[in-house]
Amino acid sequence: xxxxxxxxxxxxxxxxxxxxxxxxxxxxxxxxxxxxxxxxxxxxxxxxxxxxxxxxxxxxxxxxxxxxxxxxxxxxxxxxxxxxxxxxxxxxxxxxxxxxxxxxxxxxxxxxxxxxxxxxxxxxxxxxxxxxxxxxxxxxxxxxxxxxxxxxxxxxxxxxxxxxxxxxxxxxxxxxxxxxxxxxxxxxxxxxxxxxxxxxxxxxxxxxxxxxxxxxxxxxxxxxxxxxxxxxxxxxxxxxxxxxxxxxxxxxxxxxxxxxxxxxxxxxxxxxxxxxxxxxxxxxxxxxxxxxxxxxxxxxxxxxxxxxxxxxxxxxxxxxxxxxxxxxxxxxxxxxxxxxxxxxxxxxxxxxxxxxxxxxxxxxxxxxxxxxxxxxxxxx
Amino acid sequence: xxxxxxxxxxxxxxxxxxxxxxxxxxxxxxxxxxxxxxxxxxxxxxxxxxxxxxxxxxxxxxxxxxxxxxxxxxxxxxxxxxxxxxxxxxxxxxxxxxxxxxxxxxxxxxxxxxxxxxxxxxxxxxxxxxxxxxxxxxxxxxxxxxxxxxxxxxxxxxxxxxxxxxxxxxxxxxxxxxxxxxxxxxxxxxxxxxxxxxxxxxxxxxxxxxxxxxxxxxxxxxxxxxxxxxxxxxxxxxxxxxxxxxxxxxxxxxxxxxxxxxxxxxx
Numbered sequence: 001x002x003x004x005x006x007x008x009x010x011x012x013x014x015x016x017x018x019x020x021x022x023x024x025x026x027x028x029x030x031x032x033x034x035x036x037x038x039x040x041x042x043x044x045x046x047x048x049x050x051x052x053x054x055x056x057x058x059x060x061x062x063x064x065x066x067x068x069x070x071x072x073x074x075x076x077x078x079x080x081x082x083x084x085x086x087x088x089x090x091x092x093x094x095x096x097x098x099x100x101x102x103x104x105x106x107x108x109x110x111x112x113x114x115x116x117x118x119x120x121x122x123x124x125x126x127x128x129x130x131x132x133x134x135x136x137x138x139x140x141x142x143x144x145x146x147x148x149x150x151x152x153x154x155x156x157x158x159x160x161x162x163x164x165x166x167x168x169x170x171x172x173x174x175x176x177x178x179x180x181x182x183x184x185x186x187x188x189x190x191x192x193x194x195x196x197x198x199x200x201x202x203x204x205x206x207x208x209x210x211x212x213x214x215x216x217x218x219x220x221x222x223x224x225x226x227x228x229x230x231x232x233x234x235x236x237x238x239x240x241x242x243x244x245x246x247x248x249x250x251x252x253x254x255x256x257x258x259x260x261x262x263x264x265x266x267x268x269x270x271x272x273x274x275x276x277x278x279x280x281x282x283x284x285x286x287x288x289x290x291x292x293x294x295x296x297x298x299x300x301x302x303x304x305x306x307x308x309x310x311x312x313x314x315x316x317x318x319x320x321x322x323x324x325x326x327x328x329x330x331x332x333x334x335x336x337x338x339x340x341x342x343x344x345x346x347x348x349x350x351x352x353x354x355x356x357x358x359x360x361x362x363x364x365x366x367x368x369x370x371x372x373x374x375x376x377x378x379x380x
Numbered sequence: 381x382x383x384x385x386x387x388x389x390x391x392x393x394x395x396x397x398x399x400x401x402x403x404x405x406x407x408x409x410x411x412x413x414x415x416x417x418x419x420x421x422x423x424x425x426x427x428x429x430x431x432x433x434x435x436x437x438x439x440x441x442x443x444x445x446x447x448x449x450x451x452x453x454x455x456x457x458x459x460x461x462x463x464x465x466x467x468x469x470x471x472x473x474x475x476x477x478x479x480x481x482x483x484x485x486x487x488x489x490x491x492x493x494x495x496x497x498x499x500x501x502x503x504x505x506x507x508x509x510x511x512x513x514x515x516x517x518x519x520x521x522x523x524x525x526x527x528x529x530x531x532x533x534x535x536x537x538x539x540x541x542x543x544x545x546x547x548x549x550x551x552x553x554x555x556x557x558x559x560x561x562x563x564x565x566x567x568x569x570x571x572x573x574x575x576x577x578x579x580x581x582x583x584x585x586x587x588x589x590x591x592x593x594x595x596x597x598x599x600x601x602x603x604x605x606x607x608x609x610x611x612x613x614x615x616x617x618x619x620x621x622x623x624x625x626x627x628x629x630x631x632x633x634x635x636x637x638x639x640x641x642x643x644x645x646x647x
Contacts, residue, residue: 037572040472170617196616203567203576207611207619214612227474231568240485240492259476259568262483 026069027062027321029054029311030089031304032109033099037077038201041226041255042101042300046123047072048293049304050098052285053312053342063312064321075100077200079108090116095321096311097121101300103129104172110137119327121311123303126176130352136327138353140303140310142272144180146354147248150375151221151270152184154361159244161218165194167208167232169224174200177223177248193217202228205235213241222247222267226298230259237263244268252362252369253298261367268363268372273299276369277360281337281344302344309342310335310349348377382548382555385528385591389440390452393459394556395578401427401560402477402569403466416478424557432553436546459574466571477564500562507558508597511551515593524548580604583623587630589640598639602626 031050034043054068062068073089075082082105089097090112096119100106103126110129113120114136122129122137127144130137155161164185168178174197185192194215196208209232212220220236220243222229229251236245245251247269254275257264275286275297285305289297314329315321334348347357361373383389391397405423408414414422439458443451481499485492515521526534527544535541567573580603588599603623611619636642 036467036472041474044473198616199620201572201576203573204608207608208616210608210612211616227568227570230474230476231566234566237483238485238494238496240487255473259474261476 025062025066027066028092028094029068029070029096029098029308030092030094031070031072031098032075032082032085032089033072034077034102034105035072035074037075038225038227039075039077039100039102039105041298042123043075043077043099045255045298045300046099046101046304046307048289049285049297049301049306050308051304052289052292053305053308056342057308057312063315064319066321068308070098075102075105077102077105079105082106083109083112085109086112086120090118094118095315095323096326098304098307099123101303102171102173103176106137107172110134113137117323117327119311119323119330121307123300123307124173126172127180128176130354134353135331138310138330138349139355140307141249141299141355142359143354144177146356146378147270147272147359148177148180148184150359150361151181151246151248152188152190154270155185155219155221155246156188156190158361159219159246161190161244163191163193163217163219164246165196165212165215165217165220165243166192167196167198167212167220167222167224169200169202169228170197171200171225173225174198174223181221181223198224198228198232200225200228203231205232206239208232209235209239209241212236213239217243219244219246222251224250226250226253226255227259229253229256230264233260233263233267249273249299252364254296254369255298257364257367257369258296264364265366266364269361270359270375271299271362271369272357272359273302274360274362274369274371275299275302276362276371277345278371278374279345281341285344306343306347309340310347313340313343346377382552382593385548388448389444390448390455392452392455392578392582393462393574394581395574395576396459396462397427397431397553397556397574398559398563398577398581399569399571399574400431400462400466401557402564403470403475403571405561406475406477406569407470416480420480420561423561424554427553427557427560428550430553431556432550433546435553436549440549459578463571463574470571472571474568474570477569479565480561483565496565503558503562507555508593511555512593514551520544520547580623583627586637587623587626589637591641591643592637592639595637595639599637602638 031047033047034040054070058067073085075085082100086109097113098121101123103124106122106124106129110120114134119136121140123141125144130143166178168174182192194212196211198208222245245267249271251267252269252271289301313335314326318325318329330349331351335343336346337343345357347355349355356377358377359375360371362369362371383391401423404426405419408419408422439454443454482495484495523539524544526539527541531541584599584603585596589595607619607623610622
C-alpha cells in the first residue's frame with residue numbers, strides 16, 4: 001500500500017515536471033482580434049496571416065527554441081469586449097499581444113498592454129494611436145498620417161481635382177482618416193464640398209450616394225470599412241456615379257472586390273499593403289494563404305503575418321524573451337527580407353511605433369487590383 | 381402581421397427570418413453544388429420547412445398556450461439562435477449574393493434608374509397584389525380571413541382552423557424568402573442583417589397599423605422615404621433617429637397606427 005502511495009506521488013511529480021518543461025518550451029503570443037461583427041473581414045485575415053507565420057516558425061523549431069502558443073479571442077468588433085479580452089490575455093503573462101485591427105478597440109485596450117509593459121502589434125490605422133506616448137504599441141500597416149499625404153498627392157497630381165467629396169465611417173478609423181485627409185486637402189487648396197458620415201455596419205447607402213452625387217465633386221474619397229465600401233460601390237454603380245472613386249486599402253482590397261463585383265471596377269487609390277504587389281515574396285504569401293484557407297487574403301493577412309515575423313526577428317536579435325527590451329529594440333529597427341524572409345518587404349519602425357515601407361498606387365480593373373505605381377519609403 | 385392576425389404570434393425573429401433564406405441559397409450553392417436558380421428553389425423549400433412548418437410546430441404551438449409574452453421571449457431567443465448559428469456554421473463576414481436580374485441602369489433624361497430597383501418594386505407590388513387576391517378572391521383566402529377574425533366561429537362553420545393557421549405561417553415563410561432574395565444582392569448576406577431589417581419592419585408595422593396589411597405597406601413606404609429624405613437632404617447622422625420619433629408620435633397620438641383599426645379587449 002505504502003509503495004503504491006509513493007509511486008503515485010512520484011508519478012504526479014514527474015507529470016508536474018513534464019508540464020513545467022512543456023510550459024518552458026512555449027512562448028505565449030495571444031491573438032486578440034475581430035472574428036465577428038463589423039471587423040470580421042479584417043480580423044479574420046489578420047488572424048489567418050498570423051497563424052500561417054506561427055505554424056511556419058514552429059515547424060522550424062520556434063523562436064529561440066520555444067514554440068509559439070497563440071490562443072485566440074474574439075473582440076466582436078466591440079471596444080469594451082476587446083478591453084476585457086486584452087486584460088484576459090495579460091493575465092496569461094504574454095510575451096506580446098497580436099491585434100486588434102479596429103482603431104476604436106486599440107485605443108481603449110492599448111493602455112492595459114502599456115501598463116503591463118507588453119508590446120502590442122496592431123493593424124489599426126487611426127493616426128493618433130501612435131501619438132499618445134505609448135512605448136509598447138507597434139503598427140504593422142501605415143498610420144493615416146503616412147498614407148493620407150500620398151492619397152492627397154495622387155488627387156492633386158494625377159486627377160488634377162479642385163474639389164472632393166468625402167464619405168467616411170463614423171468610428172475612430174473613419175474619423176481619424178477624415179480629419180487627416182481634410183487637413184491634407186486644405187494644404188493643397190483642394191475644396192471639400194461634401195462631407196458625409198455613415199454608420200459602421202450600415203446597409204443602405206442610397207441617400208448617401210444621392211448626396212455625394214449631387215455635390216458634383218471632381219473626385220470622391222471613400223473611407224469606410226470593407227463591407228460598407230462594397231455596399232457603397234454597388235449603390236454608386238446603381239446611381240450612375242461618374243466621378244472617380246478614390247480610397248485606401250479598404251476600398252481596393254480583395255474582399256471589397258469580391259463583394260462589390262463589377263461595381264468595384266474603376267476604383268483607385270493608394271494601398272499601403274496588397275497581396276497583388278509585384279513582389280515575389282508577397283505573391284508567394286498570397287498563394288500559400290489561399291491554398292490553406294481557400295480565400296484570397298487582403299492587406300490584413302500581411303499585417304498579421306509580418307507582425308509575427310517582426311517579433312521573431314527582434315527577439316532573436318536581443319537573444320531573450322525580455323518584453324521591455326523587445327519594445328526598445330523595435331524603435332528604429334529596420335528588417336530586410338534578406339535578414340528575415342517572412343517580413344516580405346523591407347520595413348522600418350520609428351520611435352513612435354509607426355511602420356515605414358514601400359507602398360502602391362492601384363486601381364481595380366476587370367475585378368482585379370492592378371498596381372500602377374510603386375511609391376518609395378517615406379524615409380528615403 | 382399575418383401571423384399576429386391569425387395566431388396572435390408576435391415574431392421578434394422576423395428580421396432573422398429575412399436574413400436566413402439567403403444563407404440557405406448560398407449553402408445550397410457552396411455545399412450542394414447547385415446552380416443559382418436551383419439553389420433559389422432549394423432556399424425557398426427550406427424556408428417553408430424551417431421558417432414555416434418547424435417554426436409553428438416547434439416554437440409557436442407549444443408556447444402560445446402559455447400566453448403572448450412567453451412567445452415574444454421565445455422569438456427573441458430564436459432570433460439570437462439563428463444569428464449566432466449562421467455566424468458559427470457559415471460565416472461571420474458579409475457574403476456576396478448573386479442578383480437574379482441585370483444590374484444595369486436605365487437613363488431617363490437626367491435621372492438614372494437602376495433596373496435592379498425597378499425589378500424589386502415590380503416583384504414587391506406583384507407579391508402584395510397576389511397576396512391580396514389570394515386573401516380576398518379565393519375560397520382558402522376567405523377561410524383564412526374568417527379564421528383571423530373569429531377562430532371559434534370559423535371552426536363551427538367547418539373551416540379547418542389549424543390548417544388555415546399553418547397556411548399563414550407558410551405564406552409568411554415564402555414572403556420572407558422573397559424579401560431575402562431581393563434584398564441580399566444589395567445589402568450583402570450577413571448574419572447581422574436581421575437586426576436592421578427587424579427593427580425597421582417593426583417600426584413600419586406599428587406606424588402603419590399592426591392589424592392591417594395595407595397599413596404595413598404604407599408604414600414601410602413612409603419610414604423608408606422619410607429615412608432617405610432625412611439622410612439625403614438634412615443629416616445622415618440623425619437618419620436613424622427620425623423614424624423612431626415618428627414611432628413615438630404614432631404611439632402617443634394614434635396608437636392603432638395610421639391605417640390601423642382600434643381594438644378593444646376585455647381586461
